[in-house]
Amino acid sequence: MAQNIVLKENKKKLILFKPIEIIFKSKLSKNKLLLSFKKTGVTLVSILLFLMLWHFGSQALYNKEASYKINKALTEQGKVAADAERACIYSGKNSCQPNTLPSPLQVWTSLQLLIADHYVIKADKKVFEEQMFATNKALIAKGKNKITYTGRPSFIDIVLTSIKTVFAGFLLALLIAVPIGIIIGLSPFLKSAFNWFIQIFKPVSPVVWYLLVFMIVKTLYIGNNSDNAFVISFISVGLCAMWATLVNTAMGVASVDKDYINVAKVLKLGTFQKVFKIIIPSSLPLIFTGLRITLSVAWMVLIAIELLAQSPGLGLFVWEEFQNGANDSNSKIIVAMFVIGIIGFLLDRFMLSIQQMVSFNKNEGI
DSSP states (O other), X not given: OHHHHHHHHHHHHHHHHHHHHHHHHHHHXXXXXXXXXXXXXXXXXXXXXXXXXHHHHHHHHHHHHHHHHHHXXXXXXXXXXXXXXXXXXXXXXXXGOOOSOOOHHHHHHHHHHHHHHHHHHHHHHHHHHHHTHHHHXXXXXXXXXXXXXXXXXXXXXXXXXXXXXXXXXXXXXXXHHHHHHHHHHHOHHHHHHHHHHHHHHTTOOHHHHHHHHHHHHHHHTTTOOSOOHHHHHHHHHHHXXXXXXXXXXXXXXXXXXXXXXXHHHHTTOOHHHHIIIIIHHHHHHHHHHHHHXXXXXXXXXXXXXXXXXXOTTHHHXXXXXXXXXXXXXXXXXXXXXXXXXXXXXXXXXXXXXXXXHHOSOTTOOO
């Protein structure tokens, strides 16, 4: 009887505390929501400030160059020529516009034009394939190569080529760096033996890696008429970017807890079992940190390597627009800059997501 009375009193206390718990939880959720809104608000304000600074900066540079052109015309050709130059500039004609930093609106317009151009090229390609369907079918039946579309690539095709190149280079870096890193990490003797090699070749410029790869691939492809720009590009990217993964893998393997190694000995695990069941899982956080750095480096060096290799990617696109010097070339270069930055950010988030899925500590990585 006494126990029933105590239980009833405890239930009453719990009922009394329940509204407090509900209020506390609702306040906590409100605080989280408020914090989320604050973060979003700060981000939007910073974007707005950036766009305003960019707009006013581009306007100031535009006015400076416009004034210079008008004054130059006045000094060299007289007032009539200066008035004509001023009228031409403020009329908006492309032929006499100052070629300086474009405004956000100009960049947005260029992006829209590049996307529209992609659909035009896509339609042309489809028409070509339809026209050549019967011819290509006959060529394939005879064992010959089909006739392919050789028109200029669109901006989206260029972006996809760069992504394909960077992933091919990243895969090459992974296949080279992770196995070598594991072998070096397992043996202090091998670590000392290969340390000089890593320290000398790690800081080598991507341009030098490109030249080295070009020498080798050019010789291997002697007598072959196929385009080897993609092969040169992805090998150069992989060799230039692999060092972070190699070093981090070796460090991760070397720093595996000795208790785990002792457990492997007690269980009498073979070398391969020890590597795949103990060492690699324990080293995954550091390995993935290295892979994230490798992917970021690969994306950064890709632009310079594509430019040198004449591979139809973002690097060559930027260089050709710079050389072109048209009125909208600067806007297209800025579009490419933002695309490069956004893709680099997304690649890093992609690697971080994989790292968090395979790591024991879900809070690792930033």
